[in-house]
Amino acid sequence: MTLANAFDRLRKMPFPKFAENDELSDWQTYLIELDGYVAGIATTVLSGGTSDFTVDTAHIHKLRRQLEAIHDIPTEDQGIFLECKHYLTALEEVAQCLVAGKDGAG
Numbered sequence: 826m827t828l829a830n831a832f833d834r835l836r837k838m839p840f841p842k843f844a845e846n847d848e849l850s851d852w853q854t855y856l857i858e859l860d861g862y863v864a865g866i867a868t869t870v871l872s873g874g875t876s877d878f879t880v881d882t883a884h885i886h887k888l889r890r891q892l893e894a895i896h897d898i899p900t901e902d903q904g905i906f907l908e909c910k911h912y913l914t915a916l917e918e919v920a921q922c923l924v925a926g927k928d929g930a931g
Contacts, residue, residue, distance in 0.1 A: 862878075
């Protein structure tokens with residue numbers, strides 16, 4: 826997958842609504858920060874620029890582990906929890922393309 830394809834997929838996904846569960850909603854604030862950071866780098870690279878910033882995949886993996894450690898999600902937040910997982914996966918794909926240097930459109 827190229828950066829252009831991965832980023833297009835991410836942009837088409839709505840950001841998950843905030844959960845009522847405090848632990849999950851706190852986690853979502855970290856997702857927002859990561860999303861903005863990775864999207865900023867991807868936008869720069871896709872527009873032909875270069876970025877002095879790098880994507881720390883260890884940070885992304887830590888965020889994944891933190892999400893998976895959240896238990897006892899109320900029924901009303903189960904859908905949001907799944908949306909968060911899907912959104913993080915799409916964000917991981919963008920980050921992987923940035924790390925691998927796959928910035929082509931094909």
